[in-house]
Amino acid sequence: MEKEQFSTRRPGIIGEEKFRQYSVLIPLICISGATYLLFEKRSNQLKRQPGEVCFPGGKLEPGESLEECAVRETVEELNVLPQQIEIMGPGDIYLSPFNLMIHPFIGVIKDYQDTFSRDEVEEIIKVPLDFLRSQEPERFVSKLVSEPPEDFPYEWIPGGTKYPWAKGSYDVLFYRYEDWIIWGMTAQILKSAVNLMEEYHIR
Known part of the structure; x- marks a missing residue:
């Protein structure tokens, strides 16, 4: 590194090495001309967060980009092909107070046929984007x-x-949709993504 490069460096995050890095996809699907967000209910057999509602995603592996991680995990969990996934852009990074750093990507899954891996996913949940736009989550501190x-x-x-x-x-x-509860980190990422989709006119 040279002194001349200092003025243009991208600032790091102090303590970032202590954060576990994850990527998730916020999947959009089209049903009868309407946009839905796709969620998973995690298998009850999983050790971490069994039975919770989340987006497809997982831990960053050595040598892959954050976007590649989001696509890989979605392919594995939803049994889709990489070419079915079109990444539209990055969401805002979520920093958990429990040393997790989550990198969301908003993308479209084309020609989705309700497939998923039963090893990781118990069922899939489709929530209309219009519903989420009209809702403010319940907030607790x-x-x-x-x-x-x-x-x-x-x-x-x-x-x-x-x-x-x-x-x-x-x-x-907390978001409540029919009998489903979307809460915690997923709800934080969801709220941010819905705001971004509104700001950038993503339908």
């Missing part, structure tokens, strides 16, 4: 509290054990 380890060197900081640690919070969102 969860608190985050700092808990230093037992061997924390309180003697090194002003106030010692009485140091006034900052407290944080994060929103937990």
Whole structure:
């Protein structure tokens, strides 16, 4: 690296190496001329988040791009071909307070025939985009509290054990559609994606 390059560098994120990197696809499908968003209900046999509603996606593998990860995971989970997926663009990155960094991509699945891998997916859910545009999610606030380890060197900081640690919070969102609940990280990514589709006139 040269000093002259510094002014044009892309800023990194401090502590990014501690985040697990994931990509998801926000799939759009067309049914009788109307646009639907496609969700999965995760198999109850999975160790992580069994039975929850989510978008297809997974952990970034070495050597692949974030977009390639989203496509690969969608192909595996929905039993579609890569050429059926048309990526329209990136969504906004979601940073979880639990060291997850999720990179969404909005895309179209063409000629989708309701296929999915039963190893990972219990069933698929189709929600009209118009419904999601008309809904504001229900919002609840969860608190985050700092808990230093037992061997924390309180003697090194002003106030010692009485140091006034900052407290944080994060929103937990819920969408309800028929008998389905879309919540948590998926709801956060969904809200952002719906706003982007409105802003960029994606129908």
